Amino acid sequence: MTRTPAHRTIGSLAGDLAHLVRVIGPWPAAAADQADALLDRYLTDERLRRFAPAGPALAALAARFAELPPACDAIPLAGLSSDERAALIALTSDLYSIMQVRFAVAGLPPPGTCVNDPAWQTWVPPT
Amino acid sequence: MGAGPAGSVVAARLAEAGRRVLLIDQGGEYPITVRRQILDQREQRLLSAGGVDFGAELPADFTNPPVASPQPHPWSYTSSSGAGGASLHWNAHAPRPTAEDLETRRLFGYGRDWPIAYEELEPYLLEAERELGVAANADNPYASPRSAEFPMPAHAPSHFERSVMTPAFERLGWTAHTRPNAINSRPYRGRSQCQACRACTACPSGARYAADLVHVRRFTEQPTARLVTGLKLRRLEVGRDGRRVRAAHCVRMADRAEVVIEAGTVVLALNGVETPRMLLLSGDPVHHPGGLGNRGGQIGRGFSDHIMSFCWFELAAPVGRGLGYPSLNCDRFRARAERDERGSFSINMQPMPSEVDWVPAAMMRDLMVSGDQLTLADLRRGLQRAVVCWTIHELSGAGSSLALDAQRVDGFGDPLARVTLSPGEWDLAGLDVMAALEAEIAGALGARRHWNGGPRDYGFAAHPSGATAMGASPDAGVCDRDARVFGVDNLYLASSSVFPHQGAANPTLTIVALALRLAHHLASQGGRS
Numbered sequence: 001m002t003r004t005p006a007h008r009t010i011g012s013l014a015g016d017l018a019h020l021v022r023v024i025g026p027w028p029a030a031a032a033d034q035a036d037a038l039l040d041r042y043l044t045d046e047r048l049r050r051f052a053p054a055g056p057a058l059a060a061l062a063a064r065f066a067e068l069p070p071a072c073d074a075i076p077l078a079g080l081s082s083d084e085r086a087a088l089i090a091l092t093s094d095l096y097s098i099m100q101v102r103f104a105v106a107g108l109p110p111p112g113t114c115v116n117d118p119a120w121q122t123w124v125p126p127t
Numbered sequence: 128m129g130a131g132p133a134g135s136v137v138a139a140r141l142a143e144a145g146r147r148v149l150l151i152d153q154g155g156e157y158p159i160t161v162r163r164q165i166l167d168q169r170e171q172r173l174l175s176a177g178g179v180d181f182g183a184e185l186p187a188d189f190t191n192p193p194v195a196s197p198q199p200h201p202w203s204y205t206s207s208s209g210a211g212g213a214s215l216h217w218n219a220h221a222p223r224p225t226a227e228d229l230e231t232r233r234l235f236g237y238g239r240d241w242p243i244a245y246e247e248l249e250p251y252l253l254e255a256e257r258e259l260g261v262a263a264n265a266d267n268p269y270a271s272p273r274s275a276e277f278p279m280p281a282h283a284p285s286h287f288e289r290s291v292m293t294p295a296f297e298r299l300g301w302t303a304h305t306r307p308n309a310i311n312s313r314p315y316r317g318r319s320q321c322q323a324c325r326a327c328t329a330c331p332s333g334a335r336y337a338a339d340l341v342h343v344r345r346f347t348e349q350p351t352a353r354l355v356t357g358l359k360l361r362r363l364e365v366g367r368d369g370r371r372v373r374a375a376h377c378v379r380m381a382d383r384a385e386v387v388i389e390a391g392t393v394v395l396a397l398n399g400v401e402t403p404r405m406l407l408l409s410g411d412p413v414h415h416p417g418g419l420g421n422r423g424g425q426i427g428r429g430f431s432d433h434i435m436s437f438c439w440f441e442l443a444a445p446v447g448r449g450l451g452y453p454s455l456n457c458d459r460f461r462a463r464a465e466r467d468e469r470g471s472f473s474i475n476m477q478p479m480p481s482e483v484d485w486v487p488a489a490m491m492r493d494l495m496v497s498g499d500q501l502t503l504a505d506l507r508r509g510l511q512r513a514v515v516c517w518t519i520h521e522l523s524g525a526g527s528s529l530a531l532d533a534q535r536v537d538g539f540g541d542p543l544a545r546v547t548l549s550p551g552e553w554d555l556a557g558l559d560v561m562a563a564l565e566a567e568i569a570g571a572l573g574a575r576r577h578w579n580g581g582p583r584d585y586g587f588a589a590h591p592s593g594a595t596a597m598g599a600s601p602d603a604g605v606c607d608r609d610a611r612v613f614g615v616d617n618l619y620l621a622s623s624s625v626f627p628h629q630g631a632a633n634p635t636l637t638i639v640a641l642a643l644r645l646a647h648h649l650a651s652q653g654g655r656s
Contacts, residue, residue: 024501024503026507038173041171041172041173042173071503072503073502073503073504074500074501074502074503074504075500075501075503076499076500076501077496077499077500077501078499088501089492089495089496089501092491092495092501092503092506093488093491093492093495096486096491096495096506096510097485097486097491098173099173099174099175099480099482100170100173101173102479102480102486102510103480105507105510105511106479106480106510106511108325108448108480110170111166111169111170111324111325111326111451111481111482112163112166112167112169112170112324112325112326112329112331113324113325114322114323114324114331114332115322115323115324116322116323117323118283118320118321118323119283120323120448120450121282121283121284121285121286121323121447121448121449121450121454122283122284122285122286122289123286123447123448124286124290124447125286125444125445125446125447125448125511126445127444127445
C-alpha cells in the first residue's frame with residue numbers, strides 16, 4: 001500500500017480531500033495531530049482512485065470551504081451543485097463509516113487498546 | 128485432522144490418556160504476539176475485523192477454498208486455518224442448544240432429530256463450558272435445565288444493558304439474561320480476565336478462548352503428542368476391504384512434497400464444509416463410489432447455517448461503552464417460539480461502535496442531512512447514541528445440500544464444495560416477526576429513530592452444519608451416535624457437520640461437547656494410537 005505524503009496542498013486531489021476531511025471530521029484544531037495521523041492512513045492510492053471521478057467537485061468544495069475551521073458543526077448544502085453535494089455526502093459517509101473514526105467520535109481508545117478496567121462498560125455517560 | 132476446537136479437544140484428551148496422537152493442520156501456528164500484529168495492521172490500514180485475519184500468510188492453495196453457490200442469494204462463509212482453527216477469530220458467543228433443538232422433527236415436524244437426547248448431552252455441555260471457560264450466570268429463563276453453575280460469573284452488564292435494554296425488554300414482557308461468552312470474567316486456568324480491548328476477533332490478552340492457547344498447548348505438552356502444521360489433507364484412502372482408512376494423503380506446504388500418514392484411528396475435524404467435502408473427495412470406486420461413508424447417499428443432505436438480520440436504533444441519550452460483546456441478550460424467541468410456523472431466533476444488542484458493526488447507508492444519510500444542511504454535529508451525536516441489534520435465526524435445512532462442484536476446483540485440482548441453501552418461507556418468517564417487533568423495541572428503548580436493511584434482508588452467519596449428520600442408520604445419516612462413519616470402522620468425525628439439526632444456538636459449544644464425548648468414547652476403546 002502506497003501512501004500520499006502528509007504535506008498536501010489544496011489544488012491536488014489529495015490536498016482537497018485532506019482539507020475537506022479536516023473540515024467535516026471530528027477533530028478540532030487542538031487535535032490537528034490526530035487528524036493528520038488519520039489522513040496519513042486515509043489517503044491511500046486506492047481511495048484517491050475511488051474519489052478521482054469526483055475530483056472537480058472536490059476541488060470546488062475545497063476552494064469554497066477554504067476558510068472553514070476544522071470539525072465544523074454544520075455546512076450549508078444550498079448553493080452546491082448536485083455533483084458537489086453528492087461528493088461531500090459521499091466523503092462524509094466514507095469517513096464516518098471507518099471504525100477507527102467512529103471510535104474517535106465516541107471518545108474511545110481504538111479497538112485493540114487494552115484498557116484493563118473491569119468496570120469499563122459500566123461507566124454512565126453524561127447526558 | 129484439523130487443529131481447531133474440535134480436533135484439538137479430542138487430541139488433547141487422548142494424548143492426556145496416554146494415546147499416541149498426531150494432530151495436523153493446513154495452516155500455521157499463531158503465538159499471542161501475532162494477535163497484536165493483526166490488530167496493528169487493522170489500525171494502520173483503517174480496517175475492521177476480518178480486514179486482516181489469521182492465515183493471511185498462507186499460499187492461496189493452502190487456504191480453505193471458496194464454495195460454489197449459484198443460487199440468487201449466494202452462500203459463503205469465513206474460515207480460519209491453523210492451530211486454533213475458527214476459534215482464532217470467533218466472537219466467543221457460547222450458548223447451549225435447547226432440549227427442543229435436538230428433536231424438532233418429533234415436536235414440530237421439521238429438521239432431523241438427534242440420536243442423542245439433551246439429558247445425555249448435558250454433562251458434555253457442562254464440561255465444554257469448563258474447557259472453554261464460559262462466563263454467565265444461570266439466569267436464562269428460556270434455557271433448558273443445567274446440572275451446575277457456569278465456571279465463572281457473567282461479565283458486568285454495560286450501562287446500556289442495565290439501564291436501557293433490560294427495562295425495555297421488561298416492558299415488552301421479555302427477560303434479558305446473561306449471555307454465555309467464552310471470555311474470562313476473572314483469571315481462569317492461566318489466562319487473564321477480559322481487559323476490555325474491544326477487539327475480540329484477534330483477542331490480544333488471551334482472555335477469549337482460542338484452541339491454540341488452551342487445547343493445542345495442552346496437547347503439545349504430552350510426551351505422546353505431535354503437532355504438524357502446514358500439512359494439507361487432500362484425500363483419505365481405504366484398505367482393500369473398504370472397512371478402514373488405511374492412509375491420509377497430504378501435501379506439505381514447505382516443499383509441496385506428498386506426505387502419507389498411516390494411523391489406527393482417524394478423526395476428521397475440519398469444519399462444516401471441509402469435513403463433508405473431504406469425505407466426498409475420498410470416494411473409492413469399489414467400496415465407496417459416492418464418497419467415503421456415503422452408502423445411504425446422506426453426505427451433503429441437510430446442510431445448513433444460520434441467517435442473521437440487523438437493525439439499528441438511535442437512542443435519546445449517549446449509550447456509553449461496550450466491551451465489544453454483549454453481556455446480556457435475550458433467548459425469548461428461541462424457547463417460546465411458534466416453531467411449527469417459523470424458526471427460532473436469539474436477540475443481541477450492543478452499543479456502537481464495535482469492531483464488527485457498521486453504519487448502514489440510510490442511517491448515515493438520516494443522521495447527517497437535515498434539510499439543506501450537512502449536520503455534522505448531529506451525525507457525531509447520533510453515532511454516540513447508536514446501538515446495533517442482530518438476530519440469529521434457525522433454518523430448517525429443507526432442500527439444502529452440499530456436493531462437489533462439477534467445474535470449479537481448488538489449487539490442487541480438487542473440486543470445490545457446491546452449496547445449495549435457499550431459505551424458504553418458514554425460514555424467513557422469523558425475519559418478518561423481528562421486523563414487526565422492531566418498532567416495539569424502538570418504543571420500549573425510547574429510541575428517536577430506527578433502521579433496518581430492508582424487508583427480509585439477511586446475511587449468513589458462517590455456521591455451516593449438518594452435511595455429515597449423526598443418524599441411526601446409513602439411510603438417516605453419515606455417522607452413528609458415536610460419530611463413527613458408517614461402513615468405515617476407524618473413521619470418526621468431530622465437526623458441526625455431524626449436527627442433524629442446528630437450532631438458533633451458535634455452534635462452537637456444542638461442537639466441543641461432542642468432541643469431548645467422542646474423546647471419552649475413543650479413550651474407552653483399546654489401542655495406543
